[in-house]
Amino acid sequence: MQNLRHYTDDQLKSLLSDDSQIDSLIDALPQVSQLPSEREVKLAQSKSMAECNLSMEPQVQEARAKLSKTYTEALKTKQEVESLKEKLDNVAENRSLDVVSALLQAASREAEDESEKIAEQFANGQVEIAEFVRTFEEKRKLAHKRKVKSEKLAEILRSQVYPPAAANPPNRQSHPAAHGSTPYPVAYPPIPGRAPPIGNFGYPSFG
Numbered sequence: 001m002q003n004l005r006h007y008t009d010d011q012l013k014s015l016l017s018d019d020s021q022i023d024s025l026i027d028a029l030p031q032v033s034q035l036p037s038e039r040e041v042k043l044a045q046s047k048s049m050a051e052c053n054l055s056m057e058p059q060v061q062e063a064r065a066k067l068s069k070t071y072t073e074a075l076k077t078k079q080e081v082e083s084l085k086e087k088l089d090n091v092a093e094n095r096s097l098d099v100v101s102a103l104l105q106a107a108s109r110e111a112e113d114e115s116e117k118i119a120e121q122f123a124n125g126q127v128e129i130a131e132f133v134r135t136f137e138e139k140r141k142l143a144h145k146r147k148v149k150s151e152k153l154a155e156i157l158r159s160q161v162y163p164p165a166a167a168n169p170p171n172r173q174s175h176p177a178a179h180g181s182t183p184y185p186v187a188y189p190p191i192p193g194r195a196p197p198i199g200n201f202g203y204p205s206f207g
Contacts, residue, residue: 097153104150111143 007015015021115136122132 097157101150101153101157104146104153108143108146108150111139111146115139115143 015025118127118132118136118139121127122129122136127135
């Protein structure tokens with residue numbers, strides 16, 4: 001550009017009519033001469049990044065495969081933990097049912113023992129007949145109710161341990177009642193000189 005300042009009018013007129021000379025002057029400018037080198041640098045950078053990405057592709061694929069495998073293993077572990085938790089819950093529930101069944105059996109035997117004790121007191125003349133009927137019937141009903149609940153729980157436990165087709169029907173003989181085979185009295189113990197008339201279900205009739 002400094003050279004153009006020293007051109008005469010004739011040289012400037014001649015330059016305007018010579019396109020090749022104008023192109024030479026433009027190409028000689030520093031700003032224009034640097035353009036090809038910058039373009040080449042950017043192209044080289046892009047090529048280098050592409051080559052780097054291609055070189056890392058196997059590592060990326062391997063990382064993806066490991067991530068997928070880890071995710072699958074995590075899902076499997078989660079399912080196993082949930083299955084174990086369900087089994088533990090079932091075991092805890094069954095143990096709770098076992099305890100309740102045992103407590104009901106003990107309570108049923110206790111109520112039967114108390115009813116037998118009341119019957120002995122009545123037989124010995126220590127309890128009036130009205131008190132005996134009320135208390136004896138109450139204890140026998142309580143014992144029967146507890147026994148039925150205990151047997152039902154035992155049946156539930158057997159059905160959980162064995163398949164339904166293989167489960168045996170509940171055997172009443174496997175749960176003998178203490179001091180008798182029936183939960184309710186067939187007849188009251190006879191008392192010399194004070195035997196009341198027997199009505200329905202083996203209870204004294206006061207009508």
